[in-house]
Amino acid sequence: MGARTLPALPQYRKDGVTRRLCAAVHLDEQFARWADRELTGDRLTSPGLTLGINFVALARHARAAVVRRDTLDRQLTWLAAALGAALLTAGWGLAAGLGSVAVVGIYGPLAVLGASWWLIHRAESQxxxxxxxxxxGTGKAEALAPPVRPEAEAWLHELKRANALPYADAAALTTPFVGSGTKIKEVVWQPVDVSRPAEAPGGGTLPLRPFDAVDLHTYVAREMESIAGLAGLRARNRLYVIGSHAHLLPELVPDRTARPRAQLPKQLVQAGLLTPGAGMRTHLCLERVGEGGRVVVSMYLRAILHRPHLTWEVAAYVIPPLDGRFDRVDRLPVAPFDRWWSLVGYATSRLWPDLRGAPGRRRARRRRARQDARALARRRREITDQHLLVDHGADGSVRARLGDWAQAGYAERIDAQDYLFRLQQGVLVATERFLKDHHVDTSSFDRARQVISTQTYHISGDITGPSNIGTGGQITVNGPPGPQGPGGPAAAQGQGGPTP
Structure with a gap:
């Protein structure tokens, strides 16, 4: 029977989340400034993984939005000064009995207010x-905004293929997989005996083919997409390093006064499997971005091979859809009259607050920039002169900070469960095939698989408490709040998170 031909239904855009965030920076000044600092600001730490976001596109649009707002505030500052001068002129003319001067001074403020209103209207329209x-748009999102600094873009491009991630020291007590969302599962599977050779077809046994953890990781990474049936699955070995230990790897932190790199030579990543270092371990990272990027499911694996036994360390995480505040672009009025009226209302309501506050906002931003620069310069002097140990690790990710479990519907929860089941079964199938290819007797594996396969995933509603493992290996998620929103503790502690 030939392939069935059916009409094509509308699909989510693969870069839907990136485009929604790029749109959001144009509509939310605070979010734009946070994204600009997070992605292109001078720093000593890693910003975390991209997890389905095109950082280059987001950085470009955030910078364009910031430049637009800075230009508006600079223009409004000049007009605020002109307004003050016009009012003083009007007052002096009235006091001196100079009617013509007073008239000019009275019409001057009106002209200033009109010009300010027009500038605010134009900036919001743009x-x-x-x-x-x-x-x-149909073109690439990053092509719709001017580039940022070449060195910043090169670093963001490098993050797309990161095979190393320093994680914050504070996370070492809980998980190295910072920014991966809500923990669904964390377990070490039952060990299996890999020392017994398989039986030969004609009797006797087959000679064992030697292998190590690197071989197993390489095989699973190469075969998982087809075995699990998850098109677009990203599989990559990644070395996770405690942030304060990152300087021990010169290839990761060639300059202790600069941010860490995101890519290491392959041999160092493989070494983290065979001989884990001080706070350095390599995990096979499987990442599946759902339709339109609405959910991100990650599974982290580490083969623990201490002969005669093999086992897998397994951790699974889910990032929910974006917070609802990023839906504003869907609600922008587009009908000519509605758009015109909305812009008139916006410019009128923002006229006095924006005009009056422009000088103060510019002073505050310059003051903050100076304070941040002095603090960073002081920290760099301490690193150079006092050999201060710095935590270079990421404490989260952009994508995880912007998720909200309240936006996760039935389809997203079911998709996440489906991905997790497929990944778990895919690892089991790939492991079995690998062992058979190396002439290992899989009877021990078959017994362990029966236990492992009973472990299920339950993702429902609001995740508000720690994951609990129930009878039969069922995992019920009632977990800690989903990733902290930009207005959460990180922002309150001066971490620069965006506000609602």
Whole structure:
């Protein structure tokens, strides 16, 4: 029977999350400034994994939005000064009885207010146009905004293929997989005996083919996409390093006063499997981004081969859909009159607050920039002169910080469970095939597989408490709140998170 031909239904865009975030920076100044600092600011730490976001596109649009707002505030600062001068002129003219001067001084403020209103209206119109252009456009999102600094873009491109990640020391007590979302599972599977050779077809036994953990990881990474039936599955070995130990690897931190690199020579990543270092272990990272990027499921594996036994360390995480505040681009008025009226209302309501506050906002931003630069320079002097140990590790990821479990519907929860089941079964099938290819008797593996296969995943509703392992290996998620929103503790402690 030939392939069935059916009409094509509308699909989510693969870069939907990236485009939605790029649109959001044009509509939310605070989010734009946070994203600009997070992705292109001078720093000593890693920003975490990309997890389905095009960092280059987001950085470009965030910088374009920040430049637009800075330009508006600079213009409004000049107009605020002109308004003050006009009011003083009007007052002096009235006091001196100079009617012509007073008239000029009275009409001057009106002209200033009119010019300010027009500038605010134009800036908001440009922001909305840019948001809709990137959200609905057909070209690449990153092509719709000017580039940022070449060195910053090169670093962001490197993050796309990161095979090393320093993680914050504070996370060492819980998980190295910072920024991966909500923990669904963390377990070490039952060990299996890999020392017994398989029986030969004609009697006797087959000679064991030697292998190590690197061989097993390589095989699983290469075969998982087809075995699990998850098109687009990203499989990569990645070395996880405690942040304060990152300097011990010169290839990871060639300059202790600069941010760490995201890519290491393959041999160092493999070494983290055979001979884990001080706070350095290599995991096979399987990442599946759901339809339109709405959910991100990650499974982290580490083959523990201490002959005669082999076992897998397994951890699974899920990132929920974006917070609802990023849906604003969907609600922008587009009908000519509605758009015009909305912009008129916006410019009118923002006229006095924006005009009056422009000088103060510019001073505050310059003050913060100076304070941040002095603090970073002081830390770098301490590293150079006092050999201060610095935590270079990431404490999260952009994608995880912006997720909200309240936005996870039935389809997202079911998809996440499906991905996790497929990944678990895929690892089991790949391991069995690998062992058979190396002439290992799999009877021990078959017994362990019966136990492992009973472990299930239950992802439902709001995740508000720690994961609990129930009878039969069932894992019920009632877990800690989903990833902290940008207005959460990180922002309260001065970490620069965006606000709602």
């Amino acid at each position: 922001a909305r146009d840019a948001a809709r252009a990137v959200f609905l």
